[in-house]
Amino acid sequence: MSVLEKMSSAEAIALEDKYGAHNYHPLPVVLNRGEGVYVWDVEGKKYYDFLSAYSAVNQGHxxxxxxxxxVEQxxxxxxxxxxFYNDKLGVYEKYVTEYFGFDKVLPMNTGxxxxxxxxxxxxxxxxxxxxINENEAQIIxxxxxxxxxxxxxxxxxxxxNARKNFGPYTAGFISIPYDDIDALEKAVNSSKNIAGFLVEPIQGEAGVYTPSEDFIKKAxxxxEANNVLFIADEVQTGxxxxxxxxAVCGNCSCENKCEKQATYTQPDILILGKALSGGAYPVSAVLANDAIMNVIKPGQHGSTFGGNPVAAAVAMAALDVVSDENLAQNAxxxxxxxxxxxxNYIKTSTIATLVRGKGLLNAIVINDTEESETAWNICMxxxxxxxxxxxxxxNIIRxxxxxxxxxxxxxxxxxxxxxxxxxxxx
Structure with a gap:
């Protein structure tokens, strides 16, 4: 088949099944066009997109x-x-650090x-x-x-499913229950070797598990009280x-970019990705202030594509859209x-038991077991x-x-x- 020939959904799925690794289990929908909140399949059927490429396409397709x-870049x-230097990276670094209120950024590609x-x-x-003695640091x-x-x-x-038969595993991590301040305090005080606490402000893959209102601030x-770095993974929630x-802004009502209001909890290290490019290009970033970021010296970390001119141009445009179109307020x-x-519907439902989330990151819990196919069938x-x-x-639909x-x-x-x-x- 010529690459220019139009193929059916069944043909496209068969090609992926034969020649691609089976590391995903997609819905049997083959998309070939997107605009705003809509996508179209190869047969021309129009859909609302309620996944947004796992929140990468916040700004719309x-x-x-x-x-x-x-395209211009x-x-x-x-x-x-x-x-070598390029004429876009420094401009982007100034833009993104000022946008989020940090001294430095280390640009990468993926979350x-x-x-x-x-x-x-x-x-x-x-x-x-x-x-801390070398090789003894622990991260919660x-x-x-x-x-x-x-x-x-x-x-x-x-x-x-993500772990089995991929070992041996990397040491140096302590796991605690999510949204459990007592467990965090106990873990922080359990050793002088605690270096950081890595956390999602809302656990997306876990089913949009939204913690207590004061969890982030207390964490x-x-x-801070124990000289432990607070690391916020906002790849999906940011x-x-x-x-x-x-998400660490709490109930912040800043009109555009961060103004550090009373509800804001500034991480020591902030991790961004996905919508940092509006889904147009792989762009991610790690932001921190000088006292932390300056430990990285030439040759100690990097990426051939990290900080490339296209990524810089795309990320600045993507963040402009967030501010210009008031997307946080709309969400x-x-x-x-x-x-x-x-x-209101769930109050009398027997199939759905709970809706939870924040902004436009939400989930509905289906009244069945995790092993059932009910949620899948509902999505179909x-x-x-x-x-x-x-x-x-x-049994959860995001x-x-x-x-x-x-x-x-x-x-x-x-x-x-x-x-x-x-x-x-x-």
Missing amino acids: CHPKIVGAM AQTLTLTSRA AEAVETALKICRKWAYEKKG VCDGNFHGRTTTIISFSNDE KAIC IARTGSLL RKLGNIFREEIG RLAEKGLLAKPTHG FAPPLVMTEAQLKDCIAIIIGTLKEFEK
Whole structure:
């Protein structure tokens, strides 16, 4: 078959099945176009996208400002490596550090790379600044975490599907229950070798597990009191997804970028990815102040593609869109509507037991076991009705549309979701 020939969904799926590694289990929908909150399959069927590429497409599919910045830069200079300077990186570094209120940024490409980078910075800081003996630093993490799938990261995952038969595992991590301040305090005080606490402000892959309102603020206070670095993984929750610029902003009402209001908890190390590029290009970043970031010296960490000119141009355009189009405010408003209307339905439902989340990162818990196929079947039915979502942890469905969605579009989607759930009532 010529690459120019139009293929059917079945043909495209068969090609992936034959020639690609089977490391994903997608819904059987083959997409070939996207615009705003919509995507279309190869047969031309239109869908609402309620996954947003795991929150990478917060600014909507193919946003013209972001795509325009990418195309313009790609026609001029794409890659130099960091062996040389380029005229975009410094501009981007100034822009992004001022945008989020940090001294320095270390640019990378993917979320997992950024997490690995943060872990390395934390350990180096622990040895050179805190005085922990080399190779003895420990970093606290949370049960149910998802920070990526590299060898180091799966070493502190308790998802056996991600871990089993990938050992030996990397040492140096202590896992505690999520949203448990007493457990964190006990772990911090258990050893003089605690270097950092790595946490998601909301656990996305765990089913949009939203912690207590004061968990982040109390966790930062414990870390601060014990000279332990507070590391926030905002790869999925950041960039306006939860109704604030960052999830650690709490109930912040900043009109645009961070103004450090009373509800803001500044991490010692901030990890960003996904929507940092609006889904147009792999861009991630680790931000910290000089006292931490300056432990990294030439040759100690890097990436051939990290900080390339296209990534710099795309990220600045993506963050401009967040501010210019008030996406955090829109996510906050629409998220409240979503949870209220779904919550009202759930009061009398037998198929759905709970809706939770913040902003436009939400999940509905299905009344069945994790091993059941009910949530999958509901998502298949939703796709038939023109709405794409996907289960996580078997019996939980995550709903995370692009933040450019309008109230009218959201209400149309709520009607589709409730109508579909009613078909599965027991």
